[in-house]
Amino acid sequence: MCGLCLLMACAGTQRVIITRPSTANDLPAPAPLPPPRGADSGRAGELVRHSLVGPLQSLFNSPGVARRLAGRRAEAYNVTSADEVADDAWFVSRADDRIAWRAAEATPDTGTPWSIVNWHRTSALPVVTIRDAAGREYWLSFDAPEFPELATTAEIVTAQLYRAAGYHVPTVALLRFDGDRQLASVPDSLRRALDALPRDAAGRLRAVAHHVTGQALGAFTFSGHRSDDPADSIPHEHRRELRGLYVVAAWLNHTGLFRGTTLDVGIEGGTPAVRHYLLGLETALDAEAGGRPKRPRSGSEATWDVGKIGSRLLTLGFYAVPWERAGAAEFDPARWTPRFPNAAFARRTTRDGYWGAKRVGGISNEQIAAAVWAARPTDSIRAQALIAMLQARRTTTLRYWYSRVTAFDGLAIGRAGQEQTLEFRDLMVGEGLAAAGPRSYSIRASWSVVTTASASLSSVGSGTIHLPPWRACAENLLAGLPTEQRVGWIDIRAVADLDVKPRALRLFVLCESGREYRLVGWRY
């Protein structure tokens, strides 16, 4: 039985499924918004689900067990024929809008005092919900007295970078305001809390105003799906954008990302829809909950890691992870660990990681610097250090994930004389991670043996290679056959002096009646 399962698992990974990008026709029929869920921090639930329930469930999932035994993971369900993700309620590809973000409603109206809707403490710091004269509600977060600008800078910078990467986050705006003038009818308890907060030389408070348009519907989980949302049909742990979020979150060191720092928002007007937001941005970069700096273990070990605990226990304490002895671990894009277990992150594959890395790679160093300066830091040295840290982590991230695949972008099949060619941009070269100039690639097609082709790459990584001729197609021998029998594949693998052999890029081509084949999809 196990052997059969293993066979099924291995066989399953070889199947080629070409999906079409979502189109308007694929959208579900309009349905009312699901009812809001109650507040749930979800910490204990996540730990139990991931540490106990998840492993028990997976024990009874024979194909899953077989896949793990074979060292394979199931790929994400919602990828397009270009191994991408269609824009949806989780992710929007903002190619033309990477960093520009000047929503009119981002900043509350400061012309008149705000009324206080409610307030509470999160990790000892006050969070105040206000309503401005225009009737819009914002929640304000602050810095810890001992660490001014730490948490607010993290929120401003991370929100912009997440948004640039394509994820939904609240609109944020940096405020400096006089609490006595701007806040009306402040209760004594809140006044005491505000009195303890840091202020600038003019006595103003520094805060981040968050705004989300729509109706809060509660948190989303990183596994399963929301049964009362008809559009939410794909299990979240099998969504490419949530698996790939691991790479972006690792880059931003967003250790506090888990169920309790997410939000579903109902958007009314037109077709009701649920949009999925990421919160808890104050735990990103070098900040931790409560406005404190991160501890050495942040990003290296989860709150509860059974494997590490067991290793320490059984080795009488001789086993130690790097942060325990070195004080802080080097950033490792593949081993970064959020504070809470995450089912989607745990199921990420190399293809998911590469997809996430492209989101990171889509943000330039200039955009990173702009995001940091948007937080208006008073300490320019610290700001420069933050910029340098983000840029260095970006490079490390890209180097790791781009080297795991044949990182081609901008794919197009052309023709040079009688031969068909592939035009591409090698992202390793484009990002400066490999030298421009001649570069070799190993090519194998479903109709040919392995050959080697070389291309001379420009400084941005652009190049062209010749593809193996498909004789049956060229001689029109496939004419009249059904479409699925006219599909072939071409594997292209970079021949690089790397520690890890990169995955081959598989192109799927369709033999046309014109005796040429055209590109219909690919996967990394």
Place this chain on the structure above:
Amino acid sequence: MPPPRVWSVLEFPFKVLQAPLVVVGGLVGWFADRAERGRWVSTAQRVQGSVAKRGVRPSLGGQGSNSGMGPTATVGWWPRGASQRFALLQGGVTQRGYWLAQLRAGAGAGEATVRAEERPRDMFFGIGNGTREDDWTDYRLHRISAGARLSARPAASVRMHTAFEWSRTSTSAGSDASHPNIDSALTAAARPGFGITYQAVTVSGGLEYRAGAPHAIERRGSWLAAEYRWTASHTSGVADFGVWRAGAGFELPFDYHRRSILLALSLESLRPTSSGLVPFYMLPGLGGARTLPSFRSDRFRDRDALLGVLEYRYRVWSDPDDRVWVDAVLFTDAGIVAPRVLDALSTARVHESTGLAIAVVGHGAALGRVGLSKGADGWGITFAMSRGF
């Protein structure tokens, strides 16, 4: 300043954790105790018999000597404000039918206490270093006491205290029918103080130096402590006596404070200051969750009790904020009791208890320690919890 509130369990996260553990521990201990005494259902007896054949005997320590675990409840005003005033009413019941009720009130350095407790099933193995595990009797102890305590911290790591207490203790036969009655099993000389109502006044004073984190579990960190307690009897025929308690512990951390070795030595010595007998339940004892954990509580009693501890600790888990962590511990306890322990060091049999434990530790509040150990009496499973306040 916010108005004082009645304490609720949710205000203290550690206690939230404690409560279910105590209840579960109490249930387990109660079950084991009932089974051990043959008063439980046959299934429990079979389980207990099966376990006993393998030499494993649960021994749960908690509220006091030989008391076992059980739920306790505390209501009142916990220390608050600059003066740290508090008033607490505490009550508890353990699986062995022990109960206590205690009213504590104080402010800052001072505290007054009124306490009543009853322990209907305390076990007495006899006096001396060579008693046998099987030869025990049980007795009932009832005590009421009232006292006051003053403490001061001349430096952050130094604490001084002085205390005064009045107590009235009475003992009678225990309720276990399956073991010989203490009256018939032992001569009067072998069970001094049994059956009388003993009334005494105690004054004490002590000094404690503790380096490192202020852990509440005694066996943690480096420390040096000395205390003298003098008890004047108000009962004829019972001696006045003084008790010295002195000890030192040294913990050597290494490997970035992830691991440490601890060496500790403590001596408790009772010396009469007038003629008369010394009630056996006032004698220093060894055994239980905190000393020689593979032996039952107060398994050995005599006028002197010497204990040495060697431990290797290593951290297996800590919460991300380093407020609470879990240590694994390999330990060996060695101890003897004797009328004069220094005279007996070369001749008396040293009782050893070796095992491993998991300790949950937090800054300012240790939560508990579960241990499995092996000694001459067999295996012991211990579960010790420090008092939250």
